[in-house]
Amino acid sequence: MMNENQHIEHKTHGYGIYVLVWIALMVLTGVTVAVAGINFGGITVATALLIASVKTYLVLTIFMHLRTETLVFKIFIGVALFFLIISFILLFTDYSFIVRN
């Protein structure tokens, strides 16, 4: 019983880290809005997507508890994201190739 309790304690985050992540997410939202006002040309969309990816990483690891999950979960989700991104890249490069020709 004691061991089980320690196990549970080990696996949980404190309230504080959630609040910290929330502050980071709010700041990043502010940065996204501020950066959108400046025209970086072609990299504007890339900047927005990069910030969105950082926010997603924070939500996945802390809010969705991936940081404390076992390795199986990390591989599981890594593979799913990998194939999602691959399908995005392949489809888009294929499409832009057709358009250019």
Place this chain on the structure above:
Amino acid sequence: MSSTEHIVSHLHRDDIASRMGMWLFLFTELLLFGGMFILYSVYRYNNPDAFHLAAKELDTIIGTFNTAILLTSSLTMALSIAAIQRNNKSLSIFFQLMTVVLALGFMINKYFEWGVKFHYGIYPGSEKLLSKPTGEILFYGLYYVMTGLHGLHVLIGIGLILLMTYYTAKDIITYDNYMKLESAGLYWHLVDIIWIFLFPLFYLIT
């Protein structure tokens, strides 16, 4: 009597499998929205100027406000799980209800946002929208379908979290058996992640 004991001793639960099942479901959600994001990127690639013009019509302030609301609701959802893990039932219920209130706030903002658009005659199939250039029709088509589908997910999330609140109140969800709440949380955070991408892609096109 012995048959009851027999059943009880074989009553087992598998928390890891529960979470994994939920993640599998979330992957299908990812594909659902992923397909639409591909559609979006192809149409935007073809109509960059029309997308820019059409996006100017969207209210960035309402969009930013709604982003903040949804991020905060994700926080309260995570806190409700942290509270139940510490066997603090009333605090957990409080945070769950706060999540529902914030989600309702998000939907009310959406109602007003869409209401203004409808008032100006910009809705799918309207004469005013159809008289615009093709790129803008595509932008608004995607805007209504993607934020609409996301809004539907928010509504389902509200129902789901309220069900979890009922379970928590009835002690079906407890500090050592909270996988239902955890799964609802995973779903809610995914809805949040989708909005994290929808927001800059629709409201912040420069």
